[in-house]
Amino acid sequence: MKEMNMSDLTNKYHISVMPEPDEMPMGLQSGSGSAASSSGSIESSSGSSGCDGMGVEQDCTITLSASGGNADPDTGSIEIPISAAGSAPTAGDCCDLNEPDYSFWVIEVLSSISAEGPWESADSSLSILPDAASPQQALLQGTLNKGGRFYQIRLSASATWSAEESDNDCENCSGCDSCTAETETTLIAYRPCPSGCDKTVTVTPKLNPIYRWVIDDNACAVTLKVRVILIFFNPTREIPEPDWTSTKIENYKSMFASTVEDAFANNYAIIADDIICCPCTSYQPMLKIELTNDEDAIQIGIMSGVSNYVIEINGVNESKRDWTRGSIFNIETIGIGPNNDRSDISMGLKESSLEKTIKSTPPSTSPCHNIEQIIAAHEFGHLIGLEHPGQDLTPVAEPGSLADYEADADGLMSCGMSLRKKYFEK
Known part of the structure; x- marks a missing residue:
């Protein structure tokens, strides 16, 4: 030697x-x-x-x-x-x-x-x-x-x-x-891994009270965890509908996270090129919603009833259905109620938003005609930064227009429930 x-x-x-x-x-x-x-x-x-x-x-x-x-x-x-x-x-x-x-x-x-x-x-x-x-x-x-x-x-x-x-x-x-x-x-x-080993795994942990990425090399999964607080409202309607009860609130809470998470369950994978170095050959993208009562969470307003409602937003009464402002990466909020009693709501959903329903009533000739969707999952997609498919067109479609949805009618970010690869590229 x-x-x-x-x-x-x-x-x-x-x-x-x-x-x-x-x-x-x-x-x-x-x-x-x-x-x-x-x-x-x-x-x-x-x-x-x-x-x-x-x-x-x-x-x-x-x-x-x-x-x-x-x-x-x-x-x-x-x-x-x-x-x-x-x-x-x-x-x-x-x-x-x-x-x-x-x-x-x-x-x-x-x-x-x-x-x-x-x-x-x-x-x-x-x-x-x-x-x-x-x-x-x-x-x-x-x-x-x-x-x-x-x-x-x-x-x-x-x-x-x-x-x-x-x-x-x-x-x-x-x-x-x-x-x-x-x-x-x-x-x-x-x-350490050789230079370039992890290039296909681009998400990294973020120090943020509302969301974080978790890369689990044991489960070979990349999970976006989002902290959510649900705020329950009884809005005004021309034809009144039943208000929230404690039982209905608990039922909704028990279903919300699993319903939205299941809608994003997928067969896509983030592929790791260097299988000698990286612990996993591929990573399963997943969504996890953590319900909390803490203020450090994205706040979602849940309206009792199933029909459109009138609610005071930033001091003006507006007729609404389901809506999202901004995303967890770029938070925008609105004020709800007299004197903007709640000024930190980023998304509004109806009580029926966890059920599969027809999102709108487009013409029978539209590819979106009679397609069912879980509205809460679609709106949560906006909350995590996803857009309607028409925003990928050249030129882009007018946001919220029929063309904005018809660009990919079956997709979750359009009128249906199908998942797309691009949803998991962010």
Whole structure:
């Protein structure tokens, strides 16, 4: 085995304390072992008794730590300097203590897509290269074969002290024994994906109280989670309809999230090109609605009844059905009620919005004629940034016009319930 001098490594490596998973930079990170963090036992050989030799306590010890390291994201090669520190045993007048012999070895390598596990056996090839100039130091080197993963590397080290009989008069000592101490420590290393591995997975976690992206590499899913608060109103109608009751409100709440989520359940996938590096070959796009009573949520007004209604909006009475203002990415709100009692509503739905109904009454010659739709799902699509299909035309259709819907009549963002690839590209 080629010997290595630690002086060659000066200023070449950097290592830092493991940050929280959300703060993990692209690069190698490693913790360090010490007497406090090493869980391995310290073992010693038995010494002779009744003589002034190595001593009967055999109190040699050793600690092991990592002092720096780096990883190549393209090849997965790593180099981590490690060092041991030994505490020599007690030697009496009859024995002259020799310098210790140090040994290092890799016990186990595990990997995980998370710094917190769960851990599984890893595909890696690691070895330890001793330092000829400083026997208590060595270099952990080799290859971590999969990118985008954390590696838990268990290392062990031992130090053995031997002794020779001194020139002193030691008639009662039969000989000088040896003392061996062993310990182990665990490093956490991270190999980033090669440059460009995740280009097809463009969504990233966002720090936002209303929505966030969650990339789950265990379930191979990318989920848009949206926090929603439902506000219930009893609007004015020419022909009155029953008001909300506590029972009806609870029923609506229990159905809202699952109905809209089911409408966006799909067979599309975000494809990962680098299946060697990325944990998943593809990711399932999903929608998750989290109902809450907190103010940090998108606020949706739910109107009792099934017919169009009159409601005061920004101080003016208007006849409405179902509507959306802005989206979770660009929030616009309106004021509802006397003196704009509610000025933070971004979407309005009727009580019947969770049922499949015909969205409008276009001419019988229209492709939208007699197509059923769950209105709440369509309007929630607007809330997460989707537009009518006519907005993709050249020139674009007038928003809300029949042409705006007829451009893709069966689509959820038109008159029907069918999903389209473009809904999940945002």
